Amino acid sequence: MRIPTEPIGSIPRPPELLEAVAAHHSGRIDDAALATARDHAVRDTVRRLEELGSPVVTDGEQSKPSFATYPLEGAENLAPDGVTIPFADGHTRVLPRLTAGPFRYAHHADTYLRAARRHATVPVKQAVIAPSALSLLHPPGDLDGYPRAAFLADLAAEAEADIRGCLEAGAHMVQLDFTEARLSLKLDPSGGLLDQFIDLNNSVLERFDASERARIGVHTCPGGDQDSTHSLDVDYTELIPKLLRLKAGAFYLQLASEPEPDKVLSVLAGHLPDGVRVFVGVTDPVDPRVETPQQVRDRILTAARHIPLDHLGTCDDCGFSPFADDTSTSRETAFAKIRARIEGTALAERELGLF
Numbered sequence: 001m002r003i004p005t006e007p008i009g010s011i012p013r014p015p016e017l018l019e020a021v022a023a024h025h026s027g028r029i030d031d032a033a034l035a036t037a038r039d040h041a042v043r044d045t046v047r048r049l050e051e052l053g054s055p056v057v058t059d060g061e062q063s064k065p066s067f068a069t070y071p072l073e074g075a076e077n078l079a080p081d082g083v084t085i086p087f088a089d090g091h092t093r094v095l096p097r098l099t100a101g102p103f104r105y106a107h108h109a110d111t112y113l114r115a116a117r118r119h120a121t122v123p124v125k126q127a128v129i130a131p132s133a134l135s136l137l138h139p140p141g142d143l144d145g146y147p148r149a150a151f152l153a154d155l156a157a158e159a160e161a162d163i164r165g166c167l168e169a170g171a172h173m174v175q176l177d178f179t180e181a182r183l184s185l186k187l188d189p190s191g192g193l194l195d196q197f198i199d200l201n202n203s204v205l206e207r208f209d210a211s212e213r214a215r216i217g218v219h220t221c222p223g224g225d226q227d228s229t230h231s232l233d234v235d236y237t238e239l240i241p242k243l244l245r246l247k248a249g250a251f252y253l254q255l256a257s258e259p260e261p262d263k264v265l266s267v268l269a270g271h272l273p274d275g276v277r278v279f280v281g282v283t284d285p286v287d288p289r290v291e292t293p294q295q296v297r298d299r300i301l302t303a304a305r306h307i308p309l310d311h312l313g314t315c316d317d318c319g320f321s322p323f324a325d326d327t328s329t330s331r332e333t334a335f336a337k338i339r340a341r342i343e344g345t346a347l348a349e350r351e352l353g354l355f
Contacts, residue, residue, distance in 0.1 A: 002354055003300065003312055004056075005345045006279060007049065007338060008219055008252060009127040009175065010067060010319030011060030012331040017041040021324065038063040039115065046119040052339050056123050056172055059116035067177050067322040068129050070112075071105035071162065072096060072137075083136045085183065089228035093323065098137045101146030103154045110165035123172030127219070127319075130176040131159035131204055132197035152200065159204045167212055174216050175252060176201065179318075181220045182231040182239050191242065198245055205247040217250030217279070218243070222257075224286050224318035227328040232257065237267045244268075250277045254317040256284040256291075256299060265306035278307055281317035282344060283337040285329060290336045296344020297351060304352060314345045 013021075020037035023029040045060035064070040072078060082097035113126040138151050166174045178201065184193040205213060220243060223230035236258060244251065258264050268278065282299045283291050300314060320334040321327070349355055 003309070003314060003345050003349055003352075004277070004279070005054070005314040005342055006056045006125060006173070006252070007054065007058050008316045008319045009058055009061050009177070010064075010321045011045050011058075011062070011334050012321040012327060012329055013060075013062055013324060014041055014044065014331060017062060018324075018327070042115055043119045046116055046124075048335055049338070050120070050122060052335065053342050054122070054338065056125055057116070057120055058125055058127065059112050061112070061127065061319065061322070061324075063112055063115070065324050067127060067319060068133055069096065070109065071107055071129065071134070071158070074106040075104075077101070077103075078137070082139075085223070085230055087223065087225060087228040087230050088232065089226065091226055091228065093225065095136055097139055098143065098151070101143055101151060101154070103137075103151050103158065105158045105162060108162050108165050110162075110169040113166050113169050113171055117170060124170075125173040125175055126166045126169075126171045127175045127177055128159075128162050128166065130178040130180075130197075130201055130218070131155050132178060132200050133180050134159070135197070135200060136180070156200070156204050160207050163204070163208070163216060167208075167215060171215065173250065176216065176218045176248070178218050178220045178243075178246075179223050179322075181243055182222050182234050182236070185234045185238055186231045191238075194239070194242055198242055202245070202247055213247060214249035216248050217252055218246050218248045219252035219315075219318075221254035221281070221318040224320075225323055226326055227286050227288070229257075229286060236264050240264065240267050241271045244271045244273055244276075248276070250279060250313070252279045252315045253281060255281040255303070256317045257281070257286060261299070261302055262306070265303055269306040272307070272311065277311050277313050279313035279315040280307070282314045283316045283341050285316060285318050285320045285334070285337065288329070288333065290333060291340045291344070293340050293343035293347050296340050297347035300345060300348035301351060304348070309352065309354070314341060314348075316341060
């Protein structure tokens, strides 16, 4: 038995890709040139992950505008003044606002997966945005001629198609990014908004059979953008029991940045559903310091005191650059942290007598 280890998703884009995106935006290069730059970045990302010994790789989200808004790229029924998400350092991100129905994805995640698989020799996972995040696009009340109930039905159908397309395209795992879970408890401490998010996500997950759900995981963290977070001050133990009601086969949980990991792990162990695997975060993308393999090993040994080894995996706390314009973490730092995770996981396996 070994401890599986997986990346979460985004890797900082190389300068050449960032320059190509800027050139495309200003009209200096065409779509084909941008596509070539993206493919080069994906190929380099996959190659470097494989060279580090990563048993599972991703495309690093090199072609996504952001982890949250990729389905909207090219959509015309949106305005730029939607929900504002404040971060602890004072900066904000603003989601688009839906202006008219019907709601449809303009882009699906299986295209990223297929591009990565062309370059990979190991299994590839694919991150998708959770429908709960996109539910925030709808303004309060009903749009003219498009009730909120119709929007939620369309959203669930589109989210199902996004996940199913990735499964059918050969994804090792499909990871729902549910970073708004902890944030919801900041926006609504009663837990009512979180309950709505859980119910919406489950309404999609329940459309898959048990064998399919075994290949669907859920990731949550307190946000990670420009070396800041949006909800690290929210008590994690208030989230975990409800989070684990999601009908998924795996959970990818931020933990390296938690000040009291044993407290969190104790609650996690008390609510762990049968048959699921928990990937605990052992590197912190927000912290510029690169963890040592020994630090990673020790974090895993702490987790192993609470989580059965046949249910335990490791991951990074979050993606390293979930928004394409986030350059707060360098590409080299991200790969150094991933190396530490892989090597530290091997050290923990040896310490635990797994090989």
